Amino acid sequence: MTDSALVGLRVIDLSQGIAGPYCARLLADLGAEVIKVEPPDGDFTRRLGPFPGDVPDPEKSGLFIHLNGNKQSVTVDLDSDEGRAVLRKLLASADVLIESETPGRLAELGLSFGDVSGENPKLVYCSVTPFGQTGPYAKFTGNSLTCMALSGLMYITGDPDKEPLTTGGEPAEYFGGLNAWVSVLAALEHRGETGAGQHIDVSCLEALGSADEYNTTMYAWLGAIRRRFYSRHHIPTYPSEIYPCRDGHIVVIGGATGFPLMMAILLEQPELEEHPLFQNLWMRTIEWEAFEKILRPYLMEHDWLDLLTRAQELRVPFAAVMSPQTLLESDHLAERRFFGEIDQPGVGKLPAVGTVFRMSETPLASGPAPALGADSASVLEAPE
């Protein structure tokens, strides 16, 4: 009989988009009861898709389903007195609120942390916004792209002769969601010690900026400004680059011990062990275009799984460039039962990306996402 880590916890998810809802989904998968409070026309991700057959339907948005599994849905119009009263009532018995409104909006509605903590001093009130609650950009509109830009991470991503490139998948939103989740859990630990709730101000920009590996550090320690340079963010480890191969792409990484011998064996050209570009890391790094002329033709005659498997057998740390399809069909992930399956009403069976870590006593569980307002009656009419 397994237990869940957060059983008994009640979360009101007033947030929309990606960051706040992903935070609340993690809490839900850990066993919390999560009530998603949506505006009458729903979280805007219900309108973003992807949709089966590309036919828009607020109950079939893939992104919404991905971010809102295991939640209940209640619709509330915060522009009405009744709506605000309903939210206040929900917050009176809640442990956690996640919200992502433009800073200041909830205060205008009489729903700031100060306004609601009087009735429920144990409430953990978490605001997740692109730029945080204070500062000159607080009321700017933002998304993952703007956070990638302002964090400095976009400047150092991409090819040197092209414009800076953002990372796919809206990563700043997910970093924001993870930081919100960690912060809520920390605040719950704090409440366990003190009995007191609090307000948490999460900035997706800062969540992403905290992930900066060493780019601001390069300037702060030695005055150097890194530029984007293909996929080579650790220049001295060349190659650690993505290259095309016969049936796709492969990450070619020499690692600490790959050169010269193991790479020569892998490329089935033992004489390369004596080649200066294999012997001398410094030369290889600077004269990388000459090295590519040796590498690329061989890769184009071989498949990624063959390259990956043989490299790893030689303890050369190649890696796969996985796609949604190869992830879903991966033997490795299947043996680890990484993808769950949900039966989403109106859509059918879908993979659930739920088991992002394994807890021996309290495993995470995924579930389908709710229809808009599906739980309004049962939640709002429940006795106190």
Added chain:
Amino acid sequence: MSNPPLDGVRVLDLTQVYAGPTCTRMLADLGADVIKIEGMTRMDITRNFVMPENDSTDDYWNKAGYFLLRNGGKRSLTLDLSENGGGSGIDIVKRLVAECDIVAESFTPHVMNKFGLDYDSLTKIKPDIIMISLSGYGQNGPWRDFSGYGMGLEPAAGLASITGYRGGDPLRTGISFTDPYSGIVGAGAVLSALLYRRRTGKGQYIDLSEQEAAVPVVGYALMDYAMNKRQPKRIGNRSHWYAPQGCYPCAGDDNWLVITVTDDDAWRALCEATGNPEWGSDERFADLATRREHHDALDELIAGWTREQDQYEAMHVLQKAGVTAAAVLNPKQALLDPHLRERAFFDRVETGQGPRPVPHQIGAKFSAFEMPSARPAPKLGEHNREVLQGLLGMSDDEVNDLEERKVIGDTPATAVPLPVMRMFVQWPLHSYGQMGALGGAEKDYRAQLGIEPPASE
């Protein structure tokens, strides 16, 4: 303001490099006492990365900027865990486990077993211990023994398949994306386990695969494949949902602005704010579908405006009009950005080589407790005596004996780093500049950042 929540929680930190240390750094920032274990023959390699003034003389391993970011506020204990230590290192780890709440490790699967430090063994020492293993591909499955370098895991998680210029090859982010990402996931996993322990008194084991942790970021493309069998397309800086969206050149060298036009109102606002109201009545751009169709033409028009603009001014002009826009800052500009400054995002950490700005490792501000203020990283073995005598009650003689047998110490046993390390320790700045991988190194950077040079100069 009260004490941070993990005050009184102790973490034995056997992790190295980036992902694991991010996890334990977050726990340290939340108040935990984190004891980081390194070996003199196996010190954290990031002690080699990013030297002040690019100078790798003296005890360079105590000065690395990279190491500081993920290890600030921890205590350092050196222990030789190999057979050379005659088992003393492992014995000490076991005695420390009895004094700890959490054990974090990032070895290849099997290694903790080999040491006799697997979860089952640890529970015999401390029944309610929480243990987390962070590894590239997890503790089981056919890829579990794969060597998982950080730069391979972002593509392995699927991210590179949706990152790249239109029609181009997959690309990686300019950081080891999955390392900080899975480190944060690890911190949340540990906190979840602590809340469970608070309720039930039980510890548990957490198996975190860095590949798996980051897969949710690919959620949109996974759902599109599951629903429509559609392979992901690399769309550069464009959007699945909005048009136009892109990265546009601004006045000056390598200055850029990103813009997202989220709806028709925002489109008309952009036309007005840029002084081009006629774009707003152009039927090619009337709605999302037509703007998407004519995206290339739109990009040219917008770039024609941005090329004449200062990137910061253009951001303010557009944001004031209600258009989502942001300057693409280089790392120096990020350090100097007025918003991040006002929010004190960069701590000013006193190092032995003067104060340095260091980004917060948690992107949140808490109203009820203060996180420990900016702390430097520990020198190698700095807390050997403090931990062994203070926590384990060892005598001077016992500690001296460990020093003599080189189980503990304060100097790396590999004095000359591997060639790859050498190039990290001291960056060949000029050559990298010629390659185009580095912009200029600025001699007056400390004056620009407002951090005084050390007193000795």
